[in-house]
Amino acid sequence: MGQVRRRIAVVDDEESVRKALQRLLRSAGMDVETYSSGAEFLDAMPNGVPDCVVLDLHMPQVSGFEVQAGLAKFSTRVPVVVITGHDTPAARARAIAGGADAYLLKPIDEDVLLDAVAAATSKQSA
């Protein structure tokens, strides 16, 4: 025990997905904060940097790519696990180029997500 609970941010405009991911990550022992838009998440960044952000690509106004670009401006690197329901080679390439630690397709199996989050945060702590 004594392990520090990791703080994960979930950014997805779709409420049902947001809530489901929050529950899953919580059931795996993580603290989860949810954001319904990229702008909301970026605004909250100065108040506390999460250990990892699970980021949807398809969002109105500020897309996942723009969130990635926004994160790059902060001094602290935040690991990003990109999730998408609409996989295209271009999106995948762009997400990876934008520094994504993982690129996952919805629906996401728990092991895949938890492994990706674990890998991303451990890279961070390493």
Place this chain on the structure above:
Amino acid sequence: MIVQYQWLIIGAFIIIAAQAVLIGCLLFQRARRRRVDTERKKHDETLTQERAFLRQVIEIDPNLIFAKDRQGRFTLANRALADIYGTTVEGLIGKSDADFNSNVEEVEAFRRADIDVMNTLQERVIPEERITDATGKIHYLQTVKRPIVGADGTARQILGTATDITARRLAEQSIRASEDFNRTVLASLQDHIAILDANGTIVAVNDAWTQFALRNGVPPTMAGSGVGVSYLEVCRHAAASGDESAGRAQDGISRVLEGDSSSFVMEYRCDAPSESRWFLLRVLPFRRAEGGVVVSHSNITQRKEAELELGRQRNELAHFARVTMLGELSGSLAHELNQPLAAILSNAQAALRFLTDDDYDRNEVREILRDIVNADKRAGEVIRGLRLLLKKGEMRQEPLDLNEVVRDVLGLMRSDILNARVDLTAELAPNLPMLTGDRVQLEQVLLNLLMNGCDAMADAPASGRKLLVTTRHIATDSVVVSVTDRGPGIPPEDLERVFEPFYSTKAQGLGLGLMVSRKIIGAHGGRLYAENNAGGGASFCFTLPANPEAIA
């Protein structure tokens, strides 16, 4: 001596008396003669007056009045006859028809009739005979000839009167001609036409009606005319034996008969053992005081078959286009399906993890299960929408709220529009009238136009990618939808070509979308067209007929 004197005196007296009587008689006779003369003179004057009066009567009579002797010479004539022959009454007397009429046949016919009347002593009525006047014009006369019988019982003259019936005859001829004309028109029409009285009983039919009834095994007594049969009853009977269209026809005819509708039109299929035909039934009021209707059945099989064939082709094409579009839409669809699937999977896996703890929060698990149910339903909706979109079927006619159709499509395309980084604005007019049409087909058109709009701006900087969708009510019975982009626009010479099949500027896509869209809008009674905007970019607009009574 005395005696001698006596006798002398008596003799003288007698002579004197006789002379006196003679003179008296003479005087009396003269007086009487004078009186008779006066009376005769007076009588003659009266006679002359009467004659002059009769003469006037004869003169003013518009009928031709004449008397002729055995030689055919006029002994009496009036002005009406003199006018025909272009002469005077005096000029006629003593002359015969041959002196004025060059038509030998007519003159001979008059002569034969005159002689016949004199010989038989019988009056004759000639219903119609010709007479050529001085100008060569032919008149028709209705003539009566009567013998003038003398004391010896023979007739040496005839008296005749003739009425000029030329005008009447012409009028009759023209009525007959117009009746013939109408009958011929009715008979030449291929439509089966019957006229019903106010009770729905057939009062007249045309040949085509009779022929059709005969060919279809209606008993000849009934079909021979059909007249006298209650058509409403015929329809009622057919409806009772299961002919649904006969029931509708009966309703329609009754409504027009009762003045509840000004007309009734319906198309129906008539299945004969050998073939199946389509007819158009039209019921219109018969415009006369007694009321009634005109019922016509037109054979529209050819047109209908062409329409059905066109409809089949259109449905095939539309289906093909839908399948094609599915490929183009797959990104959106994948996203729409993956969202609820993602929620379901993560929720279920979270719940399973919670359950490993003995004191799990029951409320939380209940909430998770409820969310799973909802997400599952949403996925079901997407699939249902997809099936509807892909369904191959006939064009539907259902009442539609156009704004709702636009909103549904925008919802479906949300993800594509996001992907394309297009800023979409919808300006939907409130209180749009309802439309009648096929929702899926109209959605397909909108999808196509919106996708084209997005594609047209793919090379533009993201800030310039603006798509505007509007709905407007442009006339009481028309609405217009426009999709306006800020792309490069369309070369003016291609504004029409874009609707041709396989015209495409895109790397993917078959270039069928606009052609199919135009066909769909055309089938809805509207028009799809393209125009370039003054400020750049293109607009695709389509009009649709609206139901002015129904406000959405």
